[in-house]
Amino acid sequence: MSIARRVRLKTYMLIVLMVAFGATGDVLLGKGMRETGGIALSSPALFIDGIIRGFHNDLVWMGIFSLIFFFLCYMLVLSWADYSFVSPASAISYAVVTFLGWMLLGESVNSTRWLGVLVICLGVFLVGHTPTRTTPEIE
């Protein structure tokens, strides 16, 4: 396998991991925070109280760990790939989350949202066909 091909494959793999950890983290954190009553934004005291209650929930912690792994993958992929490649490419998560919600949770998805999913996939497809790195390696 050529070096360029290997780097591209490595980039795709880390973006897949980012999407998986990011989406899982968001879902767990959202579920956990709703279980503990959510965060009130009406006053700073209630806000902090909401966050502290969140920390007593296992799902919240699992979500936080998942998001830490997301950020680690993000850091790693940015050590070689362009930001202007990784950032739009990771928007595929909107499409994945919509699709999984529809398939696994039976959420209803209207035609506007399906069109959005299609347009995102098209955009990511285009970005995916540009070079993963356009800057020279600095040492």
Next chain:
Amino acid sequence: MRVWILLAIVVLAGTAGEISVTRAMKRIGEVHQFNPRALLKVLGRAFRIGWMWLGLALLAMAFFSLLALLSWENVSFVVPLTALSYVVGALMAKLFLKEKVDRIRWMGVLLVVVGVVLVWVG
């Protein structure tokens, strides 16, 4: 008015934060080994770079501005507007990181913005 100022902070600080993190990681250079030991070493190096801390500070600022914004406005109003970050990000990457954003990548970025808006408006 304060809504638009906060929205600008969410988009600009968020993007600038990610650009700073990218700058730090590019200084470390391409990571080749992914075993836990090698990864810890990468993390150790990353947190000794000023850009990393600046990036995290900016991202934290964007995050709390987003929370404040969400306390006044609906998610379906806020999130589609933050999709503009993809355009600002490509511009900043070109300007500050000297990445070459060609016509195909621009088209992809614009499609992603339109798609995210559609998913949230729908």
